[in-house]
Amino acid sequence: MSITYLEAIRQAQAKALADNPNVFIYGQDIGAFGGAFKATKGLFEKYPDRVIDAPISEDAMIGLAVGAAIEGMRPIIEMQFADFSTVGFNQIVNQAATHYWRTNVPCPITVRLPSGGTPGSGPFHSQCMEAIYAHYPGIIVMTPATVEDAYSMLLEAIYTDDPVIFCEHKYLYYHLKADSLPKQSLPAESARITRSGRHATVITYSAMIHEALLAADSLHDDGYEIEIVDLRCVKPLDIDTVLGSVARTGRALVVGEAFPWGGVTAEVISRIASEGFHLLDAPPAKLNARDTPIPYHPDLWRYHRPTASSIKSAIQKLLKD
């Protein structure tokens, strides 16, 4: 049997619906249609009351989820694309994120954001919004990079008593496959050493893990062993695992698919520089998408986001520093 990243997400939701009557899913076209990406396929048939089509009202969708969470439910909200969550932004960062701190009543909602670029998706169906949400206190932001993590972290998200922004990468939906779903897993808040090495560390997450792996493979042929840290959760950051790796390699490249100003890469570098300065043998480097909207044309898109080849170049530069 082979399971895709998308199927893992579907199965995590199926399991949560089966195990806990307080779980429900709310989103556009997620009912009988099974969702724009089929992440909820077949779930409506089994749980017609708890897999519910929403109107095109992202603000009210999040508001509804918060209200339901107050009453003890564990709503999962599917945004059709991460990019459309901007419309629900206020309810996420001001209503959901502040709820526990203000009222002492937890707000366990999971907002699934189909994120990231695929060829031809253009400026409004490709965005990576993890940094936007991570900036706000009270929100947990998960960015799974593997089929196993998509499954286990989504289940953790659903059972977490805080709002979780779950950034699932659309490029990985069909591209990534595993043999089976995990029975056990690393806790969501821990980063993972995806590949061990000793010449440099690449710290990244989500789809960029796979570009980094390709870059590392290719550098292996040149005699370099590149360590790769998968952040998994970008808020909170498991900085100990990051620093542990940098302590071994002395060199850090942080890669993100999001826009270059600020964001996860800046936060990670700033943490490394502040907390692990003396571990560094060379200036830490970062690599992001370009500072423009995400282009539609595949030829532009490939050059807009980091790729195995631009990561490889960045590592080579880092190794020379």
Next chain:
Amino acid sequence: MSITYLEAIRQAQAKALADNPNVFIYGQDIGAFGGAFKATKGLFEKYPDRVIDAPISEDAMIGLAVGAAIEGMRPIIEMQFADFSTVGFNQIVNQAATHYWRTNVPCPITVRLPSGGTPGSGPFHSQCMEAIYAHYPGIIVMTPATVEDAYSMLLEAIYTDDPVIFCEHKYLYYHLKADSLPKQSLPAESARITRSGRHATVITYSAMIHEALLAADSLHDDGYEIEIVDLRCVKPLDIDTVLGSVARTGRALVVGEAFPWGGVTAEVISRIASEGFHLLDAPPAKLNARDTPIPYHPDLWRYHRPTASSIKSAIQKLLKD
């Protein structure tokens, strides 16, 4: 004559309205009432067609501004508080910010965000959103810290052919005074050495400049000369001025009033670490607000945001490193 930061903002708008018939101001209660903070006081009386009360519709307000900008106008949108711009977020980051890149037609809108904390303002009337907007390509983010800058940078914002998020600090509105308005000024995109020193550099912006100045004053008594860089514009960042200062002092503390994850402080540190690593004699440090919503109670609030005293401690720590 003595002019407040708020009056400078009012006068910049008065001048723009007088000089250019394409300028108009749109916002809630900004007409006859003169605005929640009186930043448009008296302007409606002079320009009744161009100082216009808006409904409570932040999304449509920004949309209207973009449409008007397409037609060659130079709208200024006043958000009643920065915090409410979350409701216009989609139109800012997806409509305005992408407009030039997508269509080749510039979108010269200025969105004024009364920002930052004052005692008793609480979680929804105190926020600093500069990092949220700066993350998006196509947006310029200004954060003036002085009366003179409030004036000259707002005029620059209005005449800039790109969307500008203008973060004016509410705490400075009445607290800050100058003798007169500037005739000439440093270009908005340049950082400024607000105070020169040689033992360490504090890089900050907006209201925190004044806390940093107090900290520096106090450390001066202990024999330390602290240099202070006022970023002025946080996107783009004038990293050359920052690095120039760090080259002199070897030590950098970056201070921001915003939430700690990501944001301006992380971006500046990551740029210093990447581009100026060898200038550093000690790990760069950052100081932000705490990772919770902004508390209402003044006793909590004072402890939530950085203050002269917490900045002083952070510098002292940095000097020992």
Next chain:
Amino acid sequence: MADIATQSTGAEIDLPEAFQNAFRWMVLARTFEDKIASVYRAGKIVGGVYVGRGQEAFSAALAVQLNRGKDIYAPLIRDMAGRAAFGEPVIDAARTYLGSAKGSMRGRDGNIHRGSPREGVPAMISHLGAMISVVGGMLFARRLRGELENSVGAACIGDGATSTGSVHEALNLAAIEKLPLVVAIANNQFAYSTPTSRQFACKDLVDRAIGYGIEGINVDGTDLADCLQGFNKALSRARSGKGPQLVVGKLLRLAGHGEHDDAHYISKQMRASSLGKDCLAVARKRMIAENWGSEEDCKVLEEKAIEEVENAILQASGEESPDAYTHDWNACFSERFRDTQSDP
């Protein structure tokens, strides 16, 4: 009461009882707000003070017909009367205004930003319109769990807030789901300084109802009896499965937007018009005229209110402020997801 819907399914209201009940909370609210405004003017409150002067009848008339522990009530900035009627202790208002660590918001939020969501009172965020869908979600959850029975959710909002997309999405969603939601729009003629003519162009806000396929009722917000009857209809309809109800009360804000605002922009004519009647004075007169209570009864009520308010302010003033050093600075409930980032 101009009832634009065709039929009422309401159980008849016991008007004298409801009236007396609501009147009591109106008096308490007015007394508290007069007091808190004077505390504010004495410079003893940090932040703003927002009062519901002139809106007490509309506010109390709704809440007095709700049941704490069963219904949901989402007040806004001018609903001191409704809050009290729904069972919020005056001491909590005093504590929240005065920043006592013992208030429901523990000093983290202030003034009218208070609530106790687990007891059916969501704590408003400032962003106007944002609470209605939250109430919708609470009702939705109860129905999903089969625990809705005939409870309702009520959400309060102003005329200005009807311009927000949030209100639109929430009302539309509630209509689709046919939730037992009553939305009370206090049309007090102004949103801060902005008159309704700059806020909407429809003849009457109640005309929004048809566009959502829901029922709408207009009431005279200065007349407690009309408010009681209008909400009674709306609530009975909602409880009996007829879906969302819109109740629009016409009245005038008899105060500034906040206590910092002198409301000079409200014209004398408008103040003198029938909109400008003081609902409390009107109700008091009616009480006595109908013999639902004597002049003496009213005085006793008023004195008791003063005593209760004075005590509450005194008590809250004497209580400790939150202590920043021992405060729990964690925005997340889950310990394992707390950031290790060192504190400033």
Next chain:
Amino acid sequence: MADIATQSTGAEIDLPEAFQNAFRWMVLARTFEDKIASVYRAGKIVGGVYVGRGQEAFSAALAVQLNRGKDIYAPLIRDMAGRAAFGEPVIDAARTYLGSAKGSMRGRDGNIHRGSPREGVPAMISHLGAMISVVGGMLFARRLRGELENSVGAACIGDGATSTGSVHEALNLAAIEKLPLVVAIANNQFAYSTPTSRQFACKDLVDRAIGYGIEGINVDGTDLADCLQGFNKALSRARSGKGPQLVVGKLLRLAGHGEHDDAHYISKQMRASSLGKDCLAVARKRMIAENWGSEEDCKVLEEKAIEEVENAILQASGEESPDAYTHDWNACFSERFRDTQSDP
């Protein structure tokens, strides 16, 4: 045409002329979209293809009554017919779909995300509802400058998008400002897979008009003549200062949401109902029946359309893609505000 407003101020329409004109663009749109769908199925288009099959009459009827260079037209995803009628060259559609660097979006955006704002055609962003206030702003600017004269702005939207707060805020704002805005709602019964019953609960979307204090018109979206007449009324009213107009067209999406979608969720009954009539076939029949054009004329038109479309696709396919290396990677117009951050 069920006209819920009381009076028309419309100049009489020259129906035969308008009909012939609109029909021509309908044919062109259908021909282009059939072709682009087949190019998509051949795997030659990256991203999605969204067609307006069944909506051409409603789309063209509006745009054919607008004047390029004077009016504003904000099409959405199913407005190929309207775009063509408003003067968008077919080659631009082909280029944008096929990623030619010469398209108006220069490969930066694709498929239906195209426009030329300086020529009165804002380029839609994907976020539904967001374009209406932009059109409002364009009109607002023109009026401020005294350049409005009797021009109008038209914005297209679907039934599903009416659930967005954005549409609400924009309509309300336009009503307050009494802008000459015509909002065309193509109620094609579905938002992606979601039927209107899960999108709104009002009897008819046109009932939203009264809540904004604007005029509303219903038209039969499958009937070109009715569409032409309805829009004629709305446009004349808007041009003559009567403020925003809402025109709702009832029709059925005769395709999937995008070409990847087989629309299995649209029932046979609905397809067979009068909503499911193909507006193009209906219009063609009427043309001939009224003797506004012969069978022969129609054939010529259709053949010319095929030729034009084939040429455009051929030409666009042969054009260069944008070159990432020489591309101008700057999101800001102002050079001095460009970040010095080194490129990846």
